[in-house]
Amino acid sequence: GIQVEQSPPDLILQEGANSTLRCNFSDSVNNLQWFHQNPWGQLINLFYIPSGTKQNGRLSATTVATERYSLLYISSSQTTDSGVYFCAVAVAYGGSQGNLIFGKGTKLSVKP
Amino acid sequence: DTGVSQDPRHKITKRGQNVTFRCDPISEHNRLYWYRQTLGQGPEFLTYFQNEAQLEKSRLLSDRFSAERPKGSFSTLEIQRTEQGDSAMYLCASSAHGVGTDTQYFGPGTRLTVL
Numbered sequence: 001g002i003q004v005e006q007s008p009p010d011l012i013l014q015e016g017a018n019s020t021l022r023c024n025f026s027d028s029v030n031n032l033q034w035f036h037q038n039p040w041g042q043l044i045n046l047f048y049i050p051s052g053t054k055q056n057g058r059l060s061a062t063t064v065a066t067e068r069y070s071l072l073y074i075s076s077s078q079t080t081d082s083g084v085y086f087c088a089v090a091v092a093y094g095g096s097q098g099n100l101i102f103g104k105g106t107k108l109s110v111k112p
Numbered sequence: 113d114t115g116v117s118q119d120p121r122h123k124i125t126k127r128g129q130n131v132t133f134r135c136d137p138i139s140e141h142n143r144l145y146w147y148r149q150t151l152g153q154g155p156e157f158l159t160y161f162q163n164e165a166q167l168e169k170s171r172l173l174s175d176r177f178s179a180e181r182p183k184g185s186f187s188t189l190e191i192q193r194t195e196q197g198d199s200a201m202y203l204c205a206s207s208a209h210g211v212g213t214d215t216q217y218f219g220p221g222t223r224l225t226v227l
Contacts, residue, residue: 031214041201043155043218086154090214098143098168098209100216102154 002027002091006103013077013110021072021106023087031090032063033100034072038083046072046085077110084108114138116219118204124225125194132190133222137206144187145216146179147203148172155203161187162209194226 003026013019025032034046047054047061049070054061058077063070074081084107088100117136125131137144143162147155158177159169163184173179176194181187191198201223205216 033215035218040220041149041223042220043203045215045217048213048215088154098160098162099145099157099170100147100155100205101157104154 002029002089002101004087004089004101004103006085006087006106008106009104010107011109013108015077015079015110015112017077017110018073018075019077019108021074021085021087021108023070023072023089023103025068025070025087025089027068027091029065029089029091031088031100032070033088034061034070035086035088036081036083037086037105043086074108077108079110079112082108082110116204116206116217118202118219118222120222121220122223122225124227126227127196128193130190130192131194131224132188133202133204133224134186134188135204135206135219136186137204138208138217141206141208141217142184143207143209143214143216144181145205145207146187146189147205149201149203149221150199158189191224194224196226199224199226 005024032050035043051065060073084105088102119134145160146158149155161181176192201221203221204219207216
């Protein structure tokens with residue numbers, strides 16, 4: 001099955017710093033989403049981005065589908081950005097066209 | 113527009129007991145998914161419905177697990193004869209498949225502890 005690899009696994013930042021999180025996937029996808037999981041376990045949808053670039057405030061994401069990777073940029077980080085960031089994809093062929101396959105996540109800690 | 117809701121939020125049970133969880137999707141979303149997440153891991157797919165039809169089940173979904181979505185609205189996930197290995201966060205998500213994007217929106221989860 002499709003493999004999803006996220007890097008780095010852990011990231012510690014000082015408040016105000018910028019960061020880039022990476023997601024590599026091993027096959028063609030028709031769905032790619034970035035999520036932020038807060039300390040209470042809630043998965044918050046950040047971007048639906050199977051291709052192209054999107055921006056939402058201090059966050060932006062780029063997916064290069066032909067090269068099978070996606071990047072999540074966080075600028076001017078705040079302590080509330082802390083948590084685990086997940087990349088999840090759905091394959092573009094076969095019967096499994098609904099379920100998301102998640103990476104192991106990047107755990108971000110932003111220090112004041 | 114309310115989000116995805118799940119009930120209960122926490123469940124503690126003894127090994128061997130049956131438990132049932134409920135998920136209410138975003139209204140008019142035709143797809144509903146169940147995932148399971150254990151500590152330190154990403155969520156893993158269990159099953160999904162399009163309207164009332166269960167279209168796919170993961171191999172993780174043993175015979176002790178059953179899910180339903182009567183009338184294509186809310187869904188229930190039942191675990192029979194619970195085992196300690198069933199302890200996890202059970203997440204529900206919904207999406208409006210075929211209408212623009214297939215963005216999945218997640219509920220707050222039900223945390224199950226099997227003693």
